[in-house]
Amino acid sequence: MIQTIYVEESVRNHPRTREICARFPGATQIDCERYNSVFNSNSQNFRLQKQQPSLILAHKRKGYVLPTPPDYGIGGSHNYYFSHMLNCVYDCRYCFLQGMYRSANYVVFVNYEDYFDQIESTAKEASGDSWFFSGYDCDSLAFEPVTGFMRYALDRFSLIPKAHLEIRTKSTQVRDLLSRPPIKNCVIAFSFTPEKVSQSLEHRVPSIKKRVLAMQKLQNHGWKIGLRFDPIVHSKTLESDYRDLFTTIFESIDPKTVHSASYGTFRLPKPFFKKMVTLYPEEKLFALPLTEHKSQVSFGDITEELCLSTVHNLLIEFIDERIIFPCS
Ligand code: SF4
Numbered sequence: 001m002i003q004t005i006y007v008e009e010s011v012r013n014h015p016r017t018r019e020i021c022a023r024f025p026g027a028t029q030i031d032c033e034r035y036n037s038v039f040n041s042n043s044q045n046f047r048l049q050k051q052q053p054s055l056i057l058a059h060k061r062k063g064y065v066l067p068t069p070p071d072y073g074i075g076g077s078h079n080y081y082f083s084h085m086l087n088c089v090y091d092c093r094y095c096f097l098q099g100m101y102r103s104a105n106y107v108v109f110v111n112y113e114d115y116f117d118q119i120e121s122t123a124k125e126a127s128g129d130s131w132f133f134s135g136y137d138c139d140s141l142a143f144e145p146v147t148g149f150m151r152y153a154l155d156r157f158s159l160i161p162k163a164h165l166e167i168r169t170k171s172t173q174v175r176d177l178l179s180r181p182p183i184k185n186c187v188i189a190f191s192f193t194p195e196k197v198s199q200s201l202e203h204r205v206p207s208i209k210k211r212v213l214a215m216q217k218l219q220n221h222g223w224k225i226g227l228r229f230d231p232i233v234h235s236k237t238l239e240s241d242y243r244d245l246f247t248t249i250f251e252s253i254d255p256k257t258v259h260s261a262s263y264g265t266f267r268l269p270k271p272f273f274k275k276m277v278t279l280y281p282e283e284k285l286f287a288l289p290l291t292e293h294k295s296q297v298s299f300g301d302i303t304e305e306l307c308l309s310t311v312h313n314l315l316i317e318f319i320d321e322r323i324i325f326p327c328s
Helices: 015-022 035-039 112-125 149-157 195-201 208-221 238-252 270-279 301-315
Strands: 004-008 028-032 055-058 078-082 106-109 130-134 163-169 186-191 224-232 258-265 267-269 291-293 296-298 324-326
Touching: 004 015, 004 035, 015 055, 028 035, 035 055, 078 112, 112 130, 112 149, 112 163, 149 163, 163 224, 186 208, 186 258, 195 238, 208 224, 208 238, 224 238, 224 301, 238 301, 258 301, 267 270, 270 296, 301 324
Parallel strands: 004 028, 004 055, 055 106, 078 130, 130 163, 163 186, 186 224, 224 258, 258 324
Antiparallel strands: 267 296, 291 296
16 A cells, blocks of 8 residues: 655646545655655665655656567567556566666656546557557556556557557456457467466566456457567476466467467666675575676576576467567
C-alpha cells in the first residue's frame, strides 16, 4: 500500500493525478517542483526503499518513444519502446532496474496523451509496420489497477493498425483485457523462468501456474499471446527445468496460436551489476561464474551458447521455429 505520494507541481491539477491520489485516501501527499529532485536524490538505498516505495506522479517532458537496442524485437523492422512508469511492484533479483535507478520509488507519468501522439506520428512516418514495446522500465500490467495506462493505450492503438503493441508482463491483472474485445495489433507477452529460478529470484511475482492461467484466459478470449524467456539463468538442470516449464505452459496454451516466443541469457551492464552486488551481497546469483566482456557481465560465450541452444531446441519441439526470436 502506498503511504506517500509526491506530486510534481505541473501535474497537481491533472485529472489523472486526482484519480490516482483518490485510490490512496490515507496517503500523505507532498508537493515537489520536479520529480527528479526526489527520484534521483543521492541519499537513497534501493533495497530499503523497495520495502515501502512511495509513488511519484510527474509529467514526462521528452523521449516518449525511443528506438530499442538493435537485437531487441520479434521480427519487425522498426522497433521502439516506451515507459509510462519507472520501477516495478515486483522484485526480481536479476532485474536491471535495481542497478539503473537510485530510487525504488514508483514514478508514473500522467500525460499519457503525449506518448500516443508520438507513437502515432512515429508509426505514420515509418515505411512499414512498427512495433512498440511496453514494459521496459516497469511491468506493463502489474500497476494497471492504479494507472489505467494500458486501457488508454489499447483505445489509442486500436486506431493505428500500422502500429503494433507488445504488453510485456509477469502480472495476472488481466480483468480489463478480458472485459474488452481483443485488438489485432497487440500481443500480450508473458515472461517466464523455470520454477526453481522463479521461486528463488522473482520475489512477489505471481506463480507460474497463475500466469499460465491468466494467459490461457486471454488466449481463449482471442488475444494474441507471446512467450518471453529472458533472462535464462544457467544451471546444471537447465534442460530438465525448461522442459518442465514448457510442458506446463503448453498443457494449457494452444501452441498453434502463440504469436511469438523470444529468449535471451542473463546479462547486465557492468556498472549495474556492481551496484546490484553492493545492494545484495548475499545473493547466490551474483556468485555464479560470470565473466566481463565489453562492459557487460554475463555467463560468457560458451555457457551462453549452451543456454540459448538448449532453450531453442526445446522450444521447437512445441512451436514453429519461424515465430522464435533470440535476443542478445
Ligand atoms: S517483473 Fe520485470 S520489471 Fe519487474 S522486477 Fe521483475 S524483471 Fe524487473
